[in-house]
Amino acid sequence: MEPKFCLTCGSVLEKRDMDGTLRMACTACSFVHWGNYSVGVGALVVKEEKVLLVRRAQEPGKGYWTNPGGYIEQQELIHETIQREVKEEAGIDAVVRSVVAVRDQPRFIHNVYIAFSMDYVAGEPTPDGFEVDAAGFFSLEEMGEMNVAGFTKWLVNIALEPQHSAGLKPDLEPIVQLDGYGLFRV
Ligand SMILES: [Zn+2]
Secondary structure, rough: OOOEEOOOOEEEEEEEEEEOEEEEOOOOOEEEOOOOOEEEEEEEEEEEEEEEEEOOOOOOOOOOEEEEEEEEOOOOOOHHHHHHHHHHHHOOOOEEEEEEEEEEOOOOOEEEEEEEEEEEEEOOOOOOOOOOOOOEEEEEEEEEEOOEEEEHHHHHHOOOOOOOOOOOOOOOOOOOEEEEEEEEEE
């Protein structure tokens, strides 16, 4: 589904050839609808070989354990977003160390997810009671008994690697089946 009216001036949009691609463009001003995109950010906070996880209290993914995260805001730096999300969802103060993974998911709303390695600073895991209903640091062994989301398992594997500042590389053989994802990792 494409927009019919300009987001800037409200005039009718028309299909226009932009360098070989048909896009919806305004008939009255310079607005062009380039597409629908969203960007997610995720936190990998490791403390004594354990990774911070939260249990989702809402759909999608209700009941699954994931790493804390959320969508970026229009006017907020992404490293600030993830630090805020970790504090809000899990009650933990943590600071960003590096970007350790990227997920590319082209679809109706093209989503790009950026995962951060973060250093624990302070706080006890405390769920916000709204988005998540449980929070804690867990070892791989403990996660074996938990309902951990597939994508979170992939991130946890990176978080527990000793050399996750090496840089981003395509992951052509991810440890978890994740159809339709473009995966990059250190
Ligand atoms: Zn317009």
